Amino acid sequence: MSEKSGLFDSEMIRAQFPTLSLTMSDKPLVYLDSAATSQKPVRVIEALEAYYRESNSNVHRGIYELSRRATEAYEKSRNRMAQFIGATSPQEIIWTKGTTEGINLVANSWGMNNLSANDEILLTTMEHHSNIVPWQLVAERTGATIRYMEMDEQGRLNLDNLEELCGERTKIVACTQVSNSLGTINPLEQIIARARVVGALVLIDGAQAVPHQPVNVAELDCDFYVFSGHKMCGPTGIGVLWGRKKHLDSMPPYQAGGEMIKVVQKHQSTWADLPHKFEAGTPNIAGAIVLATAVDFLEEVGFDAIKRHEDQLIGYALKRLRKVNNLRIFGPTNPDLRSSVISFQLGDIHALDVSTILDAEGIAIRVGHHCAQLAMEHLGVSVTARASFYLYNNYDDVDRLAEGLESVNRIFTP
Amino acid sequence: MTSILSLHQQLILDHYRNPRNKTPLAHYDLQGTATNPLCGDEVTLQLNLEGETISKIGFEGKGCSISQAAASMLSTHLSGKTLKEAVLFVTRFRTMMDPSTEELDATLMGNLVAFQGVQKFPLKIRCVLVFYEAFQDAIKDRDQQWK
Numbered sequence: 001m002s003e004k005s006g007l008f009d010s011e012m013i014r015a016q017f018p019t020l021s022l023t024m025s026d027k028p029l030v031y032l033d034s035a036a037t038s039q040k041p042v043r044v045i046e047a048l049e050a051y052y053r054e055s056n057s058n059v060h061r062g063i064y065e066l067s068r069r070a071t072e073a074y075e076k077s078r079n080r081m082a083q084f085i086g087a088t089s090p091q092e093i094i095w096t097k098g099t100t101e102g103i104n105l106v107a108n109s110w111g112m113n114n115l116s117a118n119d120e121i122l123l124t125t126m127e128h129h130s131n132i133v134p135w136q137l138v139a140e141r142t143g144a145t146i147r148y149m150e151m152d153e154q155g156r157l158n159l160d161n162l163e164e165l166c167g168e169r170t171k172i173v174a175c176t177q178v179s180n181s182l183g184t185i186n187p188l189e190q191i192i193a194r195a196r197v198v199g200a201l202v203l204i205d206g207a208q209a210v211p212h213q214p215v216n217v218a219e220l221d222c223d224f225y226v227f228s229g230h231k232m233c234g235p236t237g238i239g240v241l242w243g244r245k246k247h248l249d250s251m252p253p254y255q256a257g258g259e260m261i262k263v264v265q266k267h268q269s270t271w272a273d274l275p276h277k278f279e280a281g282t283p284n285i286a287g288a289i290v291l292a293t294a295v296d297f298l299e300e301v302g303f304d305a306i307k308r309h310e311d312q313l314i315g316y317a318l319k320r321l322r323k324v325n326n327l328r329i330f331g332p333t334n335p336d337l338r339s340s341v342i343s344f345q346l347g348d349i350h351a352l353d354v355s356t357i358l359d360a361e362g363i364a365i366r367v368g369h370h371c372a373q374l375a376m377e378h379l380g381v382s383v384t385a386r387a388s389f390y391l392y393n394n395y396d397d398v399d400r401l402a403e404g405l406e407s408v409n410r411i412f413t414p
Numbered sequence: 415m416t417s418i419l420s421l422h423q424q425l426i427l428d429h430y431r432n433p434r435n436k437t438p439l440a441h442y443d444l445q446g447t448a449t450n451p452l453c454g455d456e457v458t459l460q461l462n463l464e465g466e467t468i469s470k471i472g473f474e475g476k477g478c479s480i481s482q483a484a485a486s487m488l489s490t491h492l493s494g495k496t497l498k499e500a501v502l503f504v505t506r507f508r509t510m511m512d513p514s515t516e517e518l519d520a521t522l523m524g525n526l527v528a529f530q531g532v533q534k535f536p537l538k539i540r541c542v543l544v545f546y547e548a549f550q551d552a553i554k555d556r557d558q559q560w561k
């Protein structure tokens with residue numbers, strides 16, 4: 001089935017992603033693991049090659065033309081990121097390896113210097129491990145306490161006790177915008193408003209949000225925002241940490257080395273200005289430059305169109321999957337509160353068995369705890385199967401998934 | 415191309431649905447546990463010994479069909495073997511599951527040959543080996559004499 005809605009032609013979109021025409025186990029690939037990493041459009045793949053063919057050299061070092069070319073593209077992409085997420089200045093855009101490094105940077109550089117024994121860090125039980133474990137390490141070293149916003153049975157944050165949880169001891173709230181394991185879209189406005197009242201900083205994990213919806217950090221009114229390039233049609237190994245300049249200015253370097261210094265003396269050194277203070281060593285130059293290509297691609301398709309397509313697709317998927325016997329779908333029942341992730345359990349069949357059989361049908365889904373063991377514990381399961389959708393998925397993919405699950409049922413039902 | 419059928423042969427499904435020896439022993443001489451964090455497989459096995467011979471074997475576990483069927487099938491092979499024979503047998507099984515093993519005299523492995531196809535799926539090899547690892551854990555203090 002081919003579908004068109006407005007200017008969105010899903011067949012034309014698909015044609016731009018070479019991996020989507022691969023066959024797996026002799027069957028056309030159905031890729032339903034975009035929450036782990038997205039596939040890449042031809043433009044991104046070609047831009048990577050073009051960089052290595054035409055611009056490759058180190059940035060901020062050589063005075064020769066080739067290096068100027070790389071540096072210019074690298075900084076131009078930083079400007080593009082600032083514009084993309086509504087940052088006041090490109091100085092607030094720090095290149096990272098990805099979301100995980102962004103959170104580790106804040107936890108270490110800000111956390112180690114601003115937290116002490118009476119302070120509290122407020123997280124949610126739906127966080128990805130990368131937004132829990134860095135804080136645990138900091139809590140261990142500073143004596144700060146970690147508290148959690150809990151979920152209800154549909155995987156929505158329970159904010160009834162937000163005022164009690166987020167009080168004068170709370171120094172930072174670190175929260176995901178969209179849950180990677182359940183697809184829940186969180187009410188950030190309410191959480192951030194409360195943090196403002198008590199003077200706590202707010203870090204938002206945007207890894208699962210930025211690929212799907214327009215984000216504006218000024219409107220969000222948070223202090224730090226982190227995301228990864230590879231989940232939004234960009235290359236692996238590149239991501240962005242956005243932070244308010246006043247915080248970034250006050251924070252010490254996270255890693256030390258080349259590029260992040262002004263002057264190095266025998267016993268002390270001075271730091272480079274933002275953003276380079278946080279970018280020690282040769283960065284992922286190609287990744288940074290090509291992330292701008294990925295953003296161009298997504299904005300040309302249009303986030304409104306992407307969102308409309310994904311909403312329709314998820315609506316159809318929820319309807320179609322409910323017809324599969326014994327399928328338990330986790331997460332919010334209200335589609336407005338749900339991004340394009342569907343976590344499920346098929347009867348008492350182990351999720352790994354489900355994915356093994358789907359794999360033989362050419363269908364790629366994720367199985368496991370999705371690096372969200374606290375969320376799994378809440379659901380009373382150790383693992384789930386997860387299908388995640390993106391702009392290039394279509395109704396056929398949903399049908400193939402549903403048919404695959406029906407054949408799993410047949411194999412495991414004696 | 416490996417299909418569903420080669421991975422989920424009737425034999426494996428049968429052992430998954432009707433596991434043999436999946437009853438913990440009230441009294442045992444050796445016990446070992448292993449987990450596969452990737453998919454949450456767990457196996458705890460217990461052995462009764464008469465001299466050096468495994469007189470009874472029991473296990474508890476949870477996990478995917480491959481991990482639990484492998485546990486059930488391996489357990490049937492170990493019962494009645496001496497510890498030395500059992501170690502030799504599971505080591506051969508471990509070798510069979512190693513992706514770098516191309517040829518192995520499969521006739522020695524009996525019905526466990528059903529798992530040979532899993533060799534091509536590195537993530538699932540760990541499922542097959544949970545019982546093997548639990549066995550290694552059980553004999554770890556007595557292991558030296560066979561090395």
